[in-house]
Amino acid sequence: MTATSTPGAPAGVAGGSSASAAAPGAGRGPGAAAAVPAHTGSRATRLLGALALAGVALLVLYGLVWSPADSEMADSVRLMYIHVPAASFLYVGCFLTTVASALWLRRRSPGWDALAGASAEIALVFAALVLGTGSLWGRPTWGTYWTWDARLTSTALLTALLMGYLALRRLDVDPAARSSRAAVLGLLLVPNVIVVNRSVEWWRSLHQGSTLKRLDPTIEGDMLVALMVGFLAIGLVFTWLLLHRFRVAWLEYRSERLDLDAAVTDRRAEAAREAHRGASPTDPAGPATSPGTPPTSTSGATPA
Amino acid sequence: MWRDAALVAGRDLRVELRSRVTANQVAPFSLLVLVLFAFALDPDRQLLERVASGLYWTAVLFAALLAIGRSASIDEPGGVRDSLRLSGLDPAGIFVGKAAAVAAVLLMLELLLAAGVIVLYGVDASGAPLLAVTCLAATVAVASTGTLYGALVSGLRVRETLLPLLLLPVLAPVLIGATRAFEAALAGVPADGWPWCGLLAGLAVLYSVAGALAYGTLLEGS
Numbered sequence: 001m002t003a004t005s006t007p008g009a010p011a012g013v014a015g016g017s018s019a020s021a022a023a024p025g026a027g028r029g030p031g032a033a034a035a036v037p038a039h040t041g042s043r044a045t046r047l048l049g050a051l052a053l054a055g056v057a058l059l060v061l062y063g064l065v066w067s068p069a070d071s072e073m074a075d076s077v078r079l080m081y082i083h084v085p086a087a088s089f090l091y092v093g094c095f096l097t098t099v100a101s102a103l104w105l106r107r108r109s110p111g112w113d114a115l116a117g118a119s120a121e122i123a124l125v126f127a128a129l130v131l132g133t134g135s136l137w138g139r140p141t142w143g144t145y146w147t148w149d150a151r152l153t154s155t156a157l158l159t160a161l162l163m164g165y166l167a168l169r170r171l172d173v174d175p176a177a178r179s180s181r182a183a184v185l186g187l188l189l190v191p192n193v194i195v196v197n198r199s200v201e202w203w204r205s206l207h208q209g210s211t212l213k214r215l216d217p218t219i220e221g222d223m224l225v226a227l228m229v230g231f232l233a234i235g236l237v238f239t240w241l242l243l244h245r246f247r248v249a250w251l252e253y254r255s256e257r258l259d260l261d262a263a264v265t266d267r268r269a270e271a272a273r274e275a276h277r278g279a280s281p282t283d284p285a286g287p288a289t290s291p292g293t294p295p296t297s298t299s300g301a302t303p304a
Numbered sequence: 305m306w307r308d309a310a311l312v313a314g315r316d317l318r319v320e321l322r323s324r325v326t327a328n329q330v331a332p333f334s335l336l337v338l339v340l341f342a343f344a345l346d347p348d349r350q351l352l353e354r355v356a357s358g359l360y361w362t363a364v365l366f367a368a369l370l371a372i373g374r375s376a377s378i379d380e381p382g383g384v385r386d387s388l389r390l391s392g393l394d395p396a397g398i399f400v401g402k403a404a405a406v407a408a409v410l411l412m413l414e415l416l417l418a419a420g421v422i423v424l425y426g427v428d429a430s431g432a433p434l435l436a437v438t439c440l441a442a443t444v445a446v447a448s449t450g451t452l453y454g455a456l457v458s459g460l461r462v463r464e465t466l467l468p469l470l471l472l473p474v475l476a477p478v479l480i481g482a483t484r485a486f487e488a489a490l491a492g493v494p495a496d497g498w499p500w501c502g503l504l505a506g507l508a509v510l511y512s513v514a515g516a517l518a519y520g521t522l523l524e525g526s
Binding site: 105157160161163164167168171173177180181183184185187188191192195196198199200202203 | 456457459460462466469470472473474476477480481484503507510514518521522524
């Protein structure tokens, strides 16, 4: 079974179906390790990657060359074509994490866990992108990199939430325990984001009247087209990254399983050898791949 | 569930009473934080008085981190969590009990810190009803959130370092709400503070319910 075919379907579906397929695969033993390819691409994702590259190229042309400079913000308006779509997909990533966590808690299939982790990771990348472009834009427009605007503050807190979630995921503990803890934390992610957003918004609105001047909401012509191209390109990049990250997480899960399977197979073979020892004392010692194997086989072999 | 909660809360508080970790370590630490704030901001009474609400709640959050870590670490040694899981107690009850014990400890610390703020920063405590209700709501919110996140990191080697990272962003709204409510009460305009109190009560309910629902999953998956 190749991993490229496993999650080839839309990520969510693959999670459910291949999780059940992994269980019978447990019997394959160490031999199956060779069947797992070392790459995460497939024909569909290569096409998607090419499309994403083309989209980014188009965005560069539209954003930097073809669209006009703003009358008030001049060239800094061009940052918006990355900033706004990245912010949108940041929220998409958080939403996906929460939904996948909820589904993991319901179905307990590892695909959902992998999806939750993958989308949170990409959401963090996008959060960094949003904060970076936002402060670059703020410098010429507001005269400062950072201001205690509601949006900025809550995005910073959202970044911290994502970092905490990923820190919990990265811990080297029992995978099952890690999954359930990560799922509970992921389930709380969107409620936390909403609570933080609302309260920060309320905090700022009480203290300084209206927030700083936002982007002019009426944009049209080439600028609107550029923004749409931005949404398209960033969306393609997001999807492409998500698919690949999901597959890496899936391969990680499989390799953890394979190690376990290899150990189990070794123990079984060893038990079978022990059983046949009386009949054939010149039993060749098996390859000592499992850490538990060498002491037992030598201690068994010495008296024989 | 409530009987189980009372049992667990009683146990936690008894451990606390006998070990005196809170009284001997967390309480002095929180007063020390108040003193350090004064060092950082210069002992200018007017400035300290103006920002006292914020400093007070920041100190409470720091103390709460320790109290929550302590509450989670009670269950670490000797497979106490396994015993809890096998005891047949309702997981929601265990959660409520642990959160209630943390809340009781926190209320004590808040009283102490309030005395500290009045003495050290020269704050006039006015608007007592609003202050009391704010304290209560914020304490329940902090205790329930903390117990839930404490369970998320329980049994991990990096527990002490991971807990603040997970907990502080989530508690930021509590800090905002409680500080604004205190400012309103101290400024003599309690009407401005009550909506913030509502926010705190909402957070308390939200995280209590979430914790009671999730605690079973966390207990079994540890």
